[in-house]
Amino acid sequence: MHNAKLRTVARYVIPAICSNVCFFLFTIVDAIFVGRGVGTNALGAINLAGPAILMVGAVNMLISIGGVAIYAVRIGQGDVDGANDVFRHGILLQLCASAVFSLAGIFFADGICALLGANETFHHFAVDYLFWYSIFIIPSGLSTGLQNYCRNDNAPGLVSMVVIVTTICNIFGDWLLVFPLAMGTKGAAIATGISQTIGLLIMLTHFARKNGNLRFGKITLNMGLLREIIVHSLPEGVSQLATPMMKFCMNHVLIERIGDLGVNAFSVVSNIAILSMGIFTGASEGLQPLFGQSYGAKSEKDLKFYFKSGLMISFGGSVIITILSVLLRENVCVLFGSDVATTEYVVQIYPMFSLGFIVMAINVMISAYLYSTERSALSTGISFLRSVVLNSAIILILPRIFGNGAIWLSMFTYETIVLVIAAVLLKHSERNGIQFK
Numbered sequence: 167m168h169n170a171k172l173r174t175v176a177r178y179v180i181p182a183i184c185s186n187v188c189f190f191l192f193t194i195v196d197a198i199f200v201g202r203g204v205g206t207n208a209l210g211a212i213n214l215a216g217p218a219i220l221m222v223g224a225v226n227m228l229i230s231i232g233g234v235a236i237y238a239v240r241i242g243q244g245d246v247d248g249a250n251d252v253f254r255h256g257i258l259l260q261l262c263a264s265a266v267f268s269l270a271g272i273f274f275a276d277g278i279c280a281l282l283g284a285n286e287t288f289h290h291f292a293v294d295y296l297f298w299y300s301i302f303i304i305p306s307g308l309s310t311g312l313q314n315y316c317r318n319d320n321a322p323g324l325v326s327m328v329v330i331v332t333t334i335c336n337i338f339g340d341w342l343l344v345f346p347l348a349m350g351t352k353g354a355a356i357a358t359g360i361s362q363t364i365g366l367l368i369m370l371t372h373f374a375r376k377n378g379n380l381r382f383g384k385i386t387l388n389m390g391l392l393r394e395i396i397v398h399s400l401p402e403g404v405s406q407l408a409t410p411m412m413k414f415c416m417n418h419v420l421i422e423r424i425g426d427l428g429v430n431a432f433s434v435v436s437n438i439a440i441l442s443m444g445i446f447t448g449a450s451e452g453l454q455p456l457f458g459q460s461y462g463a464k465s466e467k468d469l470k471f472y473f474k475s476g477l478m479i480s481f482g483g484s485v486i487i488t489i490l491s492v493l494l495r496e497n498v499c500v501l502f503g504s505d506v507a508t509t510e511y512v513v514q515i516y517p518m519f520s521l522g523f524i525v526m527a528i529n530v531m532i533s534a535y536l537y538s539t540e541r542s543a544l545s546t547g548i549s550f551l552r553s554v555v556l557n558s559a560i561i562l563i564l565p566r567i568f569g570n571g572a573i574w575l576s577m578f579t580y581e582t583i584v585l586v587i588a589a590v591l592l593k594h595s596e597r598n599g600i601q602f603k
Contacts, residue, residue, distance in 0.1 A: 171468070172475070175472065178455060182322070182448045183452060191441070196212060196358055197433065198503075199345070202503035204291070205503070206505045208291045210287070210429045212291070213430075213432060215292040217413045217414040219299060222267045222271075222303055226310045233398075234314045235458055237315065238457075239462040241318070241459065241462070250381055251385075263307065267307075271297065294351045296355075302356075306366075312366070313365075314451070319379055324368075335361035336357055340353070408526075413432075416432055420432055423570050427511060431504075431508050439523070442523050449530075450476065450533070450535075454534055473531075481524065491516070496509065498512075518578075525581035544595060559580075
């Protein structure tokens, strides 16, 4: 029985990790080609635009994860029609949110980049990247949403194929537009947008062939259901805010206390963090359908097994990532085309920064477990504390007390505090066993 469950975990988790890693690779591959093809300052500009890009991703994730959490529970209860109603409302909500972000990025790219701290060194590069990225936000958002729903509709293989195809297209597009055509940061953004649009078209074949339970169709607008999707979305959505908030606050402190060197170094460091976050989030997303279905079927034994498996995957994977990234940090700098000064600084500070990955991975899994078992208020509170309150406060305050070196220990500090709080609240929540609704 355990072997069968482990195979199920692998079947869901591996495609989800691949999907998320490749989603974040779009930004990372852009950074690699821009750093090598345009220069270190252009790489720093993408880092400064990063909080806006990641904010879009966080809201897309917020909406889709909330919808699929409800969808999984209804499928576990055998309510296929109700599950499809959730799907249609979720996709409609995703379309509306993507349209708002797209218009904001197209018409206000200059002001947004100024707000994010792009000075004269970085401003032109950042505006070009954000403007052209915004043009493709709608197909990108819909592709992300459909991938999450199709993963819950027994189509993890199709999702994996989409991820592989779009990643290859993005790499080729980045090479073509940044090197032979010399389109700079604009070219990198266009390559990402085109590849995401191709991914959307492939995802739509799942519906054209009428595989699984998901169906597009007429929708009778239900405001209560939209609110329910948003409520279920909040924990993961707020959790996703951790990376853009961290990047925004770090950039602000680095510009103030270290200058352009700090921003350029963080552009390398944060890309490793983004890739790591993709792996951790992918593991939690992969287990989310199993959490939701076990909860819907009221199987406490299965829930505990999957949660324990998730914690082991998170801890083991994060330790491996941390060790490898520390050992290879100089090679990573070369990959991104960093100049000598930036490389020397990254080699010095990265071991301190990477300690936060291990604690972050466990916090992400606990959050996914809580919102998938309809403890949204608890999960939202923990995620808000982690993603908005503690991280910004500690990043801004710690270096003022302990000096500039403490900037790079900020993530480890706030993630550890959150883990202690989350462990206490989780134990209290299950003091009488898991409560099924």
